[in-house]
Amino acid sequence: SGMAIREDRLGVVDFSDPYYVGGQIMMxxxxxxxxxxxxxxxxxxxxxxxxxxxxxxILEEQFADSEPQLMDNISLMDLLQGxxxxxxxxDLVAKTYIxxxxxxxxxxxxPVEYDNTAxxxxxxxxxxxxxxxxxxxxxxxxxxTDGTFDAWVDEATxxxxx
Numbered sequence: 603s604g605m606a607i608r609e610d611r612l613g614v615v616d617f618s619d620p621y622y623v624g625g626q627i628m629m630x631x632x633x634x635x636x637x638x639x640x641x642x643x644x645x646x647x648x649x650x651x652x653x654x655x656x657x658x659x660i661l662e663e664q665f666a667d668s669e670p671q672l673m674d675n676i677s678l679m680d681l682l683q684g685x686x687x688x689x690x691x692x693d694l695v696a697k698t699y700i701x702x703x704x705x706x707x708x709x710x711x712x713p714v715e716y717d718n719t720a721x722x723x724x725x726x727x728x729x730x731x732x733x734x735x736x737x738x739x740x741x742x743x744x745x746x747t748d749g750t751f752d753a754w755v756d757e758a759t760x761x762x763x764x
C-alpha cells in the first residue's frame with residue numbers, strides 16, 4: 603500500500619523509492635459540481651477523510667468550517683447516498699472511483715493545498731528491512747521505467763461502461 607512520504611513518518615517507518623507524485627483533491631457528487639467549488643462553499647458541509655491518514659490532517663487544517671467525518675475506510679456509498687458531501691483523497695484514488703461510477707462522481711474545483719513533491723512510496727517496518735526494500739525498489743524501478751505502472755493507472759482509471 604502506498605503512503606505519502608512525510609517528515610513525521612520517517613522516524614516510524616522506512617520508505618521505498620517513491621513511485622508516484624500526485625495531488626490531494628476533494629471528490630464530490632457530480633450533481634454538486636456547480637455549487638461546491640471553494641473552501642467557503644464547503645462550510646457546514648460534511649467532509650470525509652480516512653482516520654489517521656494525511657487527508658484527516660488536511661481536513662482539520664484547511665476545512666475548519668466543515669463538519670469532519672473521519673472514517674475507518676473511505677466509503678463511496680456515504681458520498682453517493684449523501685451521508686457526506688465531499689471526500690478528501692489522493693487524485694489517483696479519486697480517478698479510479700470516478701471510473702467506477704461515471705457521471706456520478708467528480709473531482710471538485712475546491713482547492714486542496716498539499717506539497718507532495720516527496721511522493722508516495724511503500725512503507726515497511728522501521729529497522730532491519732534493507733533486503734526487502736532492495737527488492738521493492740527494484741520492482742518500482744522496473745514498473746515505472748517500462749511503462750507497466752502507467753498501464754496499471756490507465757486501466758484503473760478508464761471509464762467503465764454504464
